[in-house]
Amino acid sequence: MYYFYVLQSRKNKKLYKGLTKDLKRRIAEHRRGDSDFTSRNGEPDLIFYEAYINKEDAKAAEEYF
Numbered sequence: 001m002y003y004f005y006v007l008q009s010r011k012n013k014k015l016y017k018g019l020t021k022d023l024k025r026r027i028a029e030h031r032r033g034d035s036d037f038t039s040r041n042g043e044p045d046l047i048f049y050e051a052y053i054n055k056e057d058a059k060a061a062e063e064y065f
Contacts, residue, residue: 002058005049006065011042017065019058023049 003023007016007030016037020026027046030038038044052058 002052002055003049004052004058004061004065006047007037007044008047009037009041009044014041015047016041016044017062019055019062 001021003020003026005018005020005023005026007018007027008014009016014037016030018026029035030044033039033043050058050061052061
């Protein structure tokens with residue numbers, strides 16, 4: 001299963017979109033500041049996610065967003 005997700009910075013309201021196979025792990029990484037986005041923009045909130053069976057569909061959703 002693949003996940004398309006959208007985060008919003010609490011600090012400046014900027015959005016980040018991404019893909020992952022492990023949503024729980026990836027969100028934890030973002031909250032620890034282990035990504036470029038969160039190290040620059042502060043702790044995010046998960047505002048949206050969708051699950052897809054294959055990576056191609058998840059990538060299409062990310063590109064559409």
